[in-house]
Amino acid sequence: MSYKKETICIQGGWQPGNGEARVLPIYQSTTFKYSTSEEMGKLFDLEAEGYFYSRLQNPTCDAVAQKICDLEGGAAAMLTSSGQSATMLAVTNICEAGDHVVCAAKVYGGTSNLLGVTLKRFGVEVTLVDQDDPEEELEKAFQPNTKAVFAETVSNPAGVVLDIEKFARLAHSHGVPLICDNTFATPINCRPFEFGADIVTHSTTKYMDGHAMAVGGCIVDSGNFDWNAHADKYPGLTTPDESYHGVVYTERFGKKAYITKATAQLMRDMGACQSPQNAFLTNIGLETLHLRVPRHCENALKVAKYLENHEKVEWVEYAGLESSKYYELAQKYMPDGVCGVLSFGPKGGKEGAMRFTNALKMISIVTHVADARSCVLHPASHTHRQLNDEQLIEAGVLPDLIRLSVGIENVDDIIADLEQALQAV
Numbered sequence: 202m203s204y205k206k207e208t209i210c211i212q213g214g215w216q217p218g219n220g221e222a223r224v225l226p227i228y229q230s231t232t233f234k235y236s237t238s239e240e241m242g243k244l245f246d247l248e249a250e251g252y253f254y255s256r257l258q259n260p261t262c263d264a265v266a267q268k269i270c271d272l273e274g275g276a277a278a279m280l281t282s283s284g285q286s287a288t289m290l291a292v293t294n295i296c297e298a299g300d301h302v303v304c305a306a307k308v309y310g311g312t313s314n315l316l317g318v319t320l321k322r323f324g325v326e327v328t329l330v331d332q333d334d335p336e337e338e339l340e341k342a343f344q345p346n347t348k349a350v351f352a353e354t355v356s357n358p359a360g361v362v363l364d365i366e367k368f369a370r371l372a373h374s375h376g377v378p379l380i381c382d383n384t385f386a387t388p389i390n391c392r393p394f395e396f397g398a399d400i401v402t403h404s405t406t407k408y409m410d411g412h413a414m415a416v417g418g419c420i421v422d423s424g425n426f427d428w429n430a431h432a433d434k435y436p437g438l439t440t441p442d443e444s445y446h447g448v449v450y451t452e453r454f455g456k457k458a459y460i461t462k463a464t465a466q467l468m469r470d471m472g473a474c475q476s477p478q479n480a481f482l483t484n485i486g487l488e489t490l491h492l493r494v495p496r497h498c499e500n501a502l503k504v505a506k507y508l509e510n511h512e513k514v515e516w517v518e519y520a521g522l523e524s525s526k527y528y529e530l531a532q533k534y535m536p537d538g539v540c541g542v543l544s545f546g547p548k549g550g551k552e553g554a555m556r557f558t559n560a561l562k563m564i565s566i567v568t569h570v571a572d573a574r575s576c577v578l579h580p581a582s583h584t585h586r587q588l589n590d591e592q593l594i595e596a597g598v599l600p601d602l603i604r605l606s607v608g609i610e611n612v613d614d615i616i617a618d619l620e621q622a623l624q625a626v
């Protein structure tokens with residue numbers, strides 16, 4: 202039986218048997234008991250399914266992964282300790298030293314650091330591309346050793362909307378999968394698999410949790426990429442894994458090959474697992490995702506329109522506004538709404554932006570986005586404060602840029618707070 206997304210948010214994942222807890226229980230146990238060594242042995246050989254150690258799999262985490270998998274329309278999914286570890290495992294599951302990744306330049310700072318600094322130290326090279334470039338230009342980034350394309354459906358913080366079909370076409374014409382970070386749009390607004398993406402990652406820390414309580418991540422595989430058709434590129438999936446009793450993941454697990462390898466091999470070795478407690482909290486968030494996301498979008502659009510017409514505001518960027526360069530892409534890929542995050546510049550440059558943030562009363566200054574509470578960040582005086590104006594512009598961060606994450610309070614109260622703070626500018 203396939204349900205609509207609202208129903209999956211509530212009913213997906215945990216399917217209790219007779220007499221079992223109706224609500225997803227927290228399996229707060231590192232380990233699981235078996236009666237015979239033979240049974241336990243089969244689990245280690247991946248011949249039987251079952252739990253044995255929570256670093257690899259845990260029933261609470263699996264139920265939440267299944268819910269996200271169903272929301273995305275995927276074939277298999279796994280939770281990770283954070284969005285960062287989701288990106289890390291999603292990439293290293295198919296890339297090793299000597300390989301190369303094509304990545305959209307406007308992605309989350311943590312992602313560009315991971316790819317450009319840490320994975321570079323591990324021997325994986327990245328080429329950053331301007332995702333708005335035409336296909337002929339983007340083609341030039343590909344190399345014979347390219348193994349994946351990575352991009353965000355809606356980028357954090359720039360709010361750039363990805364042309365998913367263009368990126369999927371490019372990736373597939375080079376025989377590699379497209380990995381999309383769908384954190385900001387969420388599957389409520391956009392399901393990247395429907396447009397050709399192969400793998401989706403999430404920082405569940407944002408809208409999925411929605412209450413700013415639990416750091417977490419998730420990887421979902423569509424099961425659509427044909428690893429065997431490009432077997433030479435992906436020996437890790439298509440030839441025996443000697444560290445796992447010679448299992449060939451594509452042979453044994455079909456559409457679940459990618460996630461099974463990431464769990465059995467990478468989670469085993471890297472251990473970036475999510476705690477059952479955090480999975481439980483994330484699940485509470487997921488139960489209202491379909492109600493919260495539309496309200497975030499509705500509020501954000503009203504706030505964006507209010508700012509756009511304000512005499513003390515220099516510019517506003519929000520893909521839900523008709524004036525945005527990304528309006529048409531947003532209409533195509535996420536017609537019900539983009540997300541609750543927008544950016545704008547108050548008059549008065551960097552000083553004006555600082556006066557504005559200091560004058561806010563309800564809207565708080567935090568290093569977070571995409572939860573129920575409205576909040577702001579002024580990169581020039583927070584995350585990027587070591588840079589001068591020239592360096593800021595080079596880094597793509599305007600000195601006056603305010604990132605505003607519009608929450609789900611009453612929009613009149615949000616606007617009233619913005620209004621009194623803009624008067625200080």
Ligand SMILES: *Cc1c(COP(=O)(O)O)cnc(C)c1O
Nearest residue numbers: 283284285309357384404406417
């Ligand atoms: C926050 C974020 C991440 C990193 O997630 P964490 O849960 O903080 O590790 C990755 N991608 C995007 C788009 C994000 O917003």
